Amino acid sequence: MTTRAPQVASAVMLPSSLEEAAAALATTPAAVPVAGGTDLMASVNAGLLRPTALVGLGRISEIRGWHYQDGHALLGAGLTHARMGRPDFAALIPALAGAARAAGPPQIRNAGTLGGNIITGDRTGDALPALAALEADLIIVGPDGALRELPVSHLLGGVDMLRTGELIGFVRAPLLHAPQVFMKATGRTGPGRAIASVALVLDPARRGVRCAVGAVGPAPMRPLEAEQWVASLIEWDAGRRLAPEALQAFGEYVAASCIPDPEEGTLPAAAQHLRRTVAALARRALGRALS
Numbered sequence: 001m002t003t004r005a006p007q008v009a010s011a012v013m014l015p016s017s018l019e020e021a022a023a024a025l026a027t028t029p030a031a032v033p034v035a036g037g038t039d040l041m042a043s044v045n046a047g048l049l050r051p052t053a054l055v056g057l058g059r060i061s062e063i064r065g066w067h068y069q070d071g072h073a074l075l076g077a078g079l080t081h082a083r084m085g086r087p088d089f090a091a092l093i094p095a096l097a098g099a100a101r102a103a104g105p106p107q108i109r110n111a112g113t114l115g116g117n118i119i120t121g122d123r124t125g126d127a128l129p130a131l132a133a134l135e136a137d138l139i140i141v142g143p144d145g146a147l148r149e150l151p152v153s154h155l156l157g158g159v160d161m162l163r164t165g166e167l168i169g170f171v172r173a174p175l176l177h178a179p180q181v182f183m184k185a186t187g188r189t190g191p192g193r194a195i196a197s198v199a200l201v202l203d204p205a206r207r208g209v210r211c212a213v214g215a216v217g218p219a220p221m222r223p224l225e226a227e228q229w230v231a232s233l234i235e236w237d238a239g240r241r242l243a244p245e246a247l248q249a250f251g252e253y254v255a256a257s258c259i260p261d262p263e264e265g266t267l268p269a270a271a272q273h274l275r276r277t278v279a280a281l282a283r284r285a286l287g288r289a290l291s
């Protein structure tokens with residue numbers, strides 16, 4: 001189906017399946033996908049982007065929910081933050097639900113999607129540290145309908161990019177059946193962009209703690225040594241408790257990994273403050289996950 005939208009683009013295509021969307025992008029290579037439009041239309045309104053054609057993803061019902069496969073959930077790229085924030089989703093993937101609940105005001109959460117958050121790839125994107133801690137993968141649909149998989153961290157780290165005509169179809173996230181926490185610090189009260197965020201997941205089957213810090217760098221950061229150190233302290237079969245001193249040390253280890261001391265001189269005051277914020281978030285996130 002094609003309609004006219006002269007103010008934004010000369011053509012708007014509204015496919016009803018991923019296959020049709022891939023075909024639309026193949027026949028009109030200049031077309032830009034649009035999901036909730038919360039980021040894309042902001043760029044159009046600011047005059048930063050003038051797409052000549054749009055492929056609207058809002059009618060593709062297969063990417064607005066999720067299904068299960070081999071101990072994982074395949075999350076449709078069109079899941080809105082509002083949908084991911086609901087209790088049934090929170091029971092499955094609490095860290096991502098927590099991030100979705102923190103992603104902007106209600107109007108944004110009702111329209112903004114998981115796929116859009118990933119592709120925009122803003123450092124303050126709340127879903128991004130949660131996906132990094134989960135070690136989630138993207139299922140990408142190519143112009144000929146072919147599928148390929150890509151770790152989210154590769155896309156966010158610029159190791160591999162979406163190619164022309166490709167779409168995110170699904171995000172594959174493990175179902176870990178253990179506590180997960182997302183915490184965010186903003187510079188204001190009420191909804192706001194993160195100045196720092198932490199997602200932390202426990203993986204009891206692998207006796208692992210996985211943590212990702214958002215907003216302090218261009219992509220989420222994984223403090224791998226701090227993760228391994230703290231996982232070795234946890235008594236996985238006996239209540240999973242840690243002393244307050246260990247929680248404190250973990251917070252500081254995470255923060256120093258993400259915001260290291262400069263080779264010369266001292267850390268500027270603003271960076272010291274950010275480091276304290278990250279340390280507090282990481283300490284609290286681990287404490288909550290183990291409580």
Ligand SMILES: Cc1cc2nc3c(=O)[nH]c(=O)nc-3n(C[C@H](O)[C@H](O)[C@H](O)COP(=O)(O)OP(=O)(O)OC[C@H]3O[C@@H](n4cnc5c(N)ncnc54)[C@H](O)[C@@H]3O)c2cc1C
Nearest residue numbers: 035036037038039040104112113115116117119125126168
């Ligand atoms: C006022 C305001 C407050 C906000 N606050 C927050 C916040 O606190 N936290 C936060 O994380 N975000 C926030 N955002 C950002 C935004 O809402 C999210 O990034 C949202 O998830 C984007 O999703 P969307 O569906 O609207 O993307 P769109 O705007 O539709 O698209 C964004 C980009 O992704 C591409 N795209 C979309 N879907 C796909 C797909 N399936 N495959 C390939 N490419 C795709 C588009 O082509 C475009 O380049 C805020 C935005 C606004 C305007």
